[in-house]
Amino acid sequence: MPSPFAIYKSPNSEPREFRVDPARDRYNTTNGTTTGPSAYVLQAGQVDRDKPSEPKCNEQGEFTELSILRMALTGLQDDINEYLTQQMEVAKNKKLKQDDEQRISGEINKLLDGGDDDDDDDDDQGSSSKKA
Amino acid sequence: MSKEVIEQVVTYLTPNVPIVPISQGAEAFVFTTNVHPYNASACKTAGDIPVKYIIKYRPPKKYRHPSIDKTLTKHRTLSESRILAKLSQVPGLHVPKLIACDVYNGCIWIEFIGEDLPESHGFSNLKNFLWMYKTDPYNIAVEKVLFKVGEQIGLLHWNDYCHGDLTTSNLVLHQENGDWSPYLIDFGLGSASTLVEDKGVDLYVLERAIISTHSKFADKYNEWILMGFKSVYENEGKKGQQKLKDVIKRFEEVRLRGRKRSMLG
Amino acid sequence: MVNLNSVPPKNGQCYLALGLEGSANKLGVGIIKHPFLSKHENSDLSHYCEMEILSNIRDTYVTPPGEGFLPRDTARHHRNWVVRLVRRALQEANVSDPSQLDTICFTKGPGMGAPLHSVVILARTLSIMWDVPLVGVNHCVGHIEMGREITKAENPVVLYVSGGNTQVIAYSENCYRIFGETLDIAIGNCLDRFARTLKIPNEPSPGFNIEQLAKKSLNKQDLVELPYTVKGMDLSMSGILGYVDSLAKDLFNKNTKNKILFDPKTGEQLVTVEDICYSLQENLFAMLVEITERAMAHVNSNQVLIVGGVGCNVRLQEMMATMCRDRSNGQVHATDERFCIDNGVMIAQAGLLQFRMGNVVKDLSETVVTQKFRTDEVYVAWRE
Numbered sequence: 050m051p052s053p054f055a056i057y058k059s060p061n062s063e064p065r066e067f068r069v070d071p072a073r074d075r076y077n078t079t080n081g082t083t084t085g086p087s088a089y090v091l092q093a094g095q096v097d098r099d100k101p102s103e104p105k106c107n108e109q110g111e112f113t114e115l116s117i118l119r120m121a122l123t124g125l126q127d128d129i130n131e132y133l134t135q136q137m138e139v140a141k142n143k144k145l146k147q148d149d150e151q152r153i154s155g156e157i158n159k160l161l162d163g164g165d166d167d168d169d170d171d172d173d174q175g176s177s178s179k180k181a
Numbered sequence: 182m183s184k185e186v187i188e189q190v191v192t193y194l195t196p197n198v199p200i201v202p203i204s205q206g207a208e209a210f211v212f213t214t215n216v217h218p219y220n221a222s223a224c225k226t227a228g229d230i231p232v233k234y235i236i237k238y239r240p241p242k243k244y245r246h247p248s249i250d251k252t253l254t255k256h257r258t259l260s261e262s263r264i265l266a267k268l269s270q271v272p273g274l275h276v277p278k279l280i281a282c283d284v285y286n287g288c289i290w291i292e293f294i295g296e297d298l299p300e301s302h303g304f305s306n307l308k309n310f311l312w313m314y315k316t317d318p319y320n321i322a323v324e325k326v327l328f329k330v331g332e333q334i335g336l337l338h339w340n341d342y343c344h345g346d347l348t349t350s351n352l353v354l355h356q357e358n359g360d361w362s363p364y365l366i367d368f369g370l371g372s373a374s375t376l377v378e379d380k381g382v383d384l385y386v387l388e389r390a391i392i393s394t395h396s397k398f399a400d401k402y403n404e405w406i407l408m409g410f411k412s413v414y415e416n417e418g419k420k421g422q423q424k425l426k427d428v429i430k431r432f433e434e435v436r437l438r439g440r441k442r443s444m445l446g
Numbered sequence: 447m448v449n450l451n452s453v454p455p456k457n458g459q460c461y462l463a464l465g466l467e468g469s470a471n472k473l474g475v476g477i478i479k480h481p482f483l484s485k486h487e488n489s490d491l492s493h494y495c496e497m498e499i500l501s502n503i504r505d506t507y508v509t510p511p512g513e514g515f516l517p518r519d520t521a522r523h524h525r526n527w528v529v530r531l532v533r534r535a536l537q538e539a540n541v542s543d544p545s546q547l548d549t550i551c552f553t554k555g556p557g558m559g560a561p562l563h564s565v566v567i568l569a570r571t572l573s574i575m576w577d578v579p580l581v582g583v584n585h586c587v588g589h590i591e592m593g594r595e596i597t598k599a600e601n602p603v604v605l606y607v608s609g610g611n612t613q614v615i616a617y618s619e620n621c622y623r624i625f626g627e628t629l630d631i632a633i634g635n636c637l638d639r640f641a642r643t644l645k646i647p648n649e650p651s652p653g654f655n656i657e658q659l660a661k662k663s664l665n666k667q668d669l670v671e672l673p674y675t676v677k678g679m680d681l682s683m684s685g686i687l688g689y690v691d692s693l694a695k696d697l698f699n700k701n702t703k704n705k706i707l708f709d710p711k712t713g714e715q716l717v718t719v720e721d722i723c724y725s726l727q728e729n730l731f732a733m734l735v736e737i738t739e740r741a742m743a744h745v746n747s748n749q750v751l752i753v754g755g756v757g758c759n760v761r762l763q764e765m766m767a768t769m770c771r772d773r774s775n776g777q778v779h780a781t782d783e784r785f786c787i788d789n790g791v792m793i794a795q796a797g798l799l800q801f802r803m804g805n806v807v808k809d810l811s812e813t814v815v816t817q818k819f820r821t822d823e824v825y826v827a828w829r830e
Contacts, residue, residue: 087519093510099523183772207736207743244768245732248669345678370678 050114053121055129062136067128069121076124079104079116083130084123186210186240193286200236208257208369209287212236218281218290232293234280237261239287254287257369262289264342264368274336275355275364294364295353305356307363308349311395311402318398322361324405326354330363331409334383337365338428339413339421343379345370347387349394381431384410388436448830450486450495450802458482461548462500462541463801464532464572465794468524468565469557469585470609471507471515475531476790477539477547480798492799492828493594500539502784502791503531512645514638521560528568535790545576549806551797554582555819557610562815570813580807581797585788586611586821589753590622591799592792597779599751605738605766606821608754608788609634612734613821614679614741620826625741626679633730634756636683640726643691644719651787656723657759663724670706670717670725674733679740681733690726694719731762735769748773752780755787803827 055067069076079101086097101123104116112120187202190212194200200212213233239254241247262282269278280290295305303309307330314323330352337344344351344365354361372379387406392399414425455461460481467474477500485491507523509515536544552569553562573580590604604615604622612628631639634653641652646659672689675682696704702713709716738750750766757763763780770776785792800806805827807813 084522086522087516090509090513090516090519093513095510095513099507099519099526101526183774185772205743207740242732242736242769243772244735244765246669246728248671249674249729249732252671253674 050117053118053125055125057129057132059136061140065132067125067132069124073124075127077120079119079123081123081127081130083127083134183240186238189240190236190238193288194236206369209237209239212238213293235277235291235293237289237291241287255284258282258284258287258289261368261371264371264373265289265291267373268337268340268342268365268368271336271340273332274340275333275362276368277364277366294355294366296356305354305361306350307352307354308394310354310361311349311398315395318395319401323402326361326363327402327405328409328412329361331406331411332413333363333365333409334387334406335410335413338380338383338410339417339424341373341375343372343374343383344368345372345379345383347383348390349387377427377431378435380428381435384428384432385435447488448490448492448803448828449488450492450799450828451482451484452804453802455480455482456546456548461798461802462546463549463551463794463798464535464544464547464578465551465583465588465790465792465797466528466532466565466569467553467585467588467788467790467793468528468561469553469555470561470788471520471523472504472788473507473524473527473531473561473565474502474504474788474790474793475528475535476502476792476794477535477541478791478794478798480802486802490830492591493598493600495595495795495799497595497795499791500541501535502789503535503538504787504789505531506650508649511647512642513648514642517558517560520558521564524561525564528565532568532572544572545578547576547578549581549797549801550576550578551581551583551793551801552813553585553588553793553815554813555816556585557815557817559815559817562817566813566815570810573807579801580813581800581805582807582813582815583793583797583800584819584821584824585793586613586615587622587824587826588792588796590615590751590821591796592785592789593751593753593779593781595795596781596785597751599749599777599779601747602749602751602779603738603741603745603747604751604753605734605757606754607633607734607752607756607762609638609756611754612681612683614737615821616741616745616747617826617829618745620829622821622824622826624820624822625744626681626737629677629680629682630684631687633683633734634754636687636730637726637756639687640690640694640723643694644723651755653756653759656727657761659720660724660727660761663718663720665717665721666724668721669728670722672725672729674729676733676736679737681737683730686726686729690722693717693722697722727759727761731759731765734762735765738766739769739773742773748775749777749779752778753786757781758783758786799828 052069054069057065071077075082086095086099091097104120105113107113190200190210198214198216200214202210202212204211214236215231215233217234239258241250241254262279265276265279268274268276277294278292280292282289297303298305298309298313302313310326311323314320334347346367346369351365351367353364353366355364388403391402395402411425414421460479463478465476465478479498479500480495483496486495505527507515507520541547550569550573552566555562569580572578586606589606593599593604601617606613606615610632612633613624614626615622615624617623637653637656641648641656646652646655670693673685675685693707697707697717697719702708707715707717742748742750750770752763752766757780763778767778770778
């Protein structure tokens with residue numbers, strides 16, 4: 050049976066390919082590291098009854114095909130989740146930096162234009178309707 | 182109409198005040214009577230036509246807790262009376278006069294507006310009036326009336342009040358010197374409001390009402406109403422122009438979203 | 447007249463539909479059967495399909511007291527149970543060959559994104575595996591069609607009250623029009639969140655536990671006064687929730703400065719948690735009944751159908767019945783928890799009606815689920 054794989058494409062980054070690596074532990078379990086219950090519900094006393102079932106073996110003691118597929122997908126999912134979390138972090142930092150730059154340039158402009166503000170509502174409306 | 186509610190009203194009013202039920206809404210029952218609550222001479226007939234008054238009664242609702250019911254009835258009767266009283270002081274605005282109110286019993290007396298349309302076309306509300314002209318829908322008389330309807334709503338909004346339930350049955354026509362003059366009635370959902378949103382919704386609700394009952398001619402009808410509406414604001418100078426722009430803009434937004442915002446499941 | 451038989455069933459005798467629902471914390475799988483009858487060829491009988499429920503299986507994701515359900519954990523619950531539930535549903539319905547199903551129906555929205563996704567993935571898989579066409583269903587329309595079929599209410603005003611929705615709906619020209627709705631949070635959400643403040647169990651459901659507490663109030667004649675926020679046909683509930691939350695907190699913290707809760711002179715406690723629950727229900731339900739009555743007057747109807755999880759509340763049903771008694775020939779239709787609470791059968795019922803009108807998914811790209819999906823966006827082809 051061929052192994053599943055995944056490709057992530059985005060305009061902001063190079064395509065990234067995910068492949069099954071049976072040498073790693075995460076590709077030998079159905080219980081993912083990133084797909085468990087939220088820490089906060091466990092803290093609140095949640096009993097986890099939604100765990101995925103263990104992989105099953107046939108009479109020869111080998112994993113069934115479906116179980117092999119489930120393990121492969123569990124590992125892929127973990128890899129993908131970690132990658133996406135990382136990407137989100139990158140995007141967040143980028144946005145913070147941008148916002149900061151915008152804020153600073155805004156403040157500078159405000160300082161330079163200081164004293165020109167016109168707070169009178171009626172006058173504002175008057176001038177805008179003149180423009181229109 | 183529920184017999185029980187009529188009995189309540191009769192007990193409350195005493196047999197000295199004869200009543201005729203005319204309509205039942207979700208919240209209130211409406212009756213007519215020819216007895217004025219405190220001015221005996223006003224009960225006399227004016228010429229040949231007997232004088233009539235409207236009694237609007239909010240019956241207690243058994244489904245809700247008595248203390249909620251009491252508070253609501255009082256609050257709503259009072260607020261409707263207040264709005265009527267305030268609006269009757271606005272020059273040019275036509276609303277029926279408030280005669281009396283008893284907020285604890287959920288009862289108000291108001292002036293009766295309207296008459297029967299010719300050739301048994303029913304009571305002279307806008308709905309029946311438009312039906313009456315369905316074979317001659319673009320008659321100048323229709324245009325005049327709808328323009329005036331727009332003016333009335335314009336005046337209401339310009340003075341920062343909203344109707345809350347503008348339908349073609351809540352606009353009643355009264356004849357003055359051979360001309361039909363529209364009156365706004367039923368301010369049960371009315372409120373004082375400076376919000377453009379409320380005004381936009383008011384206009385949208387009326388537009389929907391026109392479309393749903395007179396769909397073939399609705400485009401022209403709504404255009405005439407809007408012309409009347411705009412004329413009020415345009416007479417108020419720059420400030421009026423600006424406010425008109427805001428209201429119309431919001432009205433168009435409300436129409437676009439179909440009154441309801443998209444809601445998360 | 448409507449022809450519900452435009453697409454004949456696979457076996458020529460009856461339609462079989464599988465419904466999958468998982469838009470919130472309930473995961474439901476249901477299988478239903480419609481007999482293929484000539485009377486449905488040319489009539490207006492979409493509320494009289496003679497539906498037979500072959501199985502109706504549900505599993506609910508329950509969180510500890512004081513906690514709500516997060517999309518991620520709910521999706522995980524659905525993912526890990528859905529295959530088992532489908533197996534049980536097929537077994538109970540005695541469907542040995544699933545390719546005999548006429549259609550597989552899934553919830554397209556509205557709901558929480560992650561749980562919707564986990565269920566639609568199974569729907570797609572089954573559709574490809576068994577070669578059975580898919581139908582995407584609007585969750586709210588599912589409730590309405592289920593309620594109509596169960597109660598045989600032909601053209602009722604529908605009050606739809608659940609954790610995510612509060613709407614008053616009436617049918618007009620192939621559309622379920624929304625007459626009034628909440629402007630902020632849903633009634634079920636309001637009750638759930640108050641239950642969390644009170645730290646009462648989420649099992650069997652937070653709303654049910656509030657209902658039980660309310661019954662125990664010993665001071666039913668003196669209501670705790672709460673804001674009453676009906677706005678025309680719409681209502682708002684976030685202010686009420688904020689207010690009762692603050693009351694409950696003052697009660698727990700023994701804040702004797704609060705004159706509503708404690709006697710200013712003696713410091714004696716005047717109001718209990720049970721009293722607040724009772725007042726909250728009385729207040730919220732009065733608002734619901736009022737807007738429902740307004741819609742009834744508007745469309746000139748005398749039937750009400752209550753659907754959605756909060757529709758199980760006996761006090762709400764009682765108040766609605768009292769309101770209807772004062773209207774001529776008024777009738778209330780409600781269903782019990784098997785159908786009120788989200789389930790797979792309702793999705794199967796609405797989906798099968800859609801299927802019978804020839805409206806199925808033609809390409810998997812149409813199966814994208816959506817968190818926002820308004821009741822009035824659905825073209826109701828199966829009614830006149």
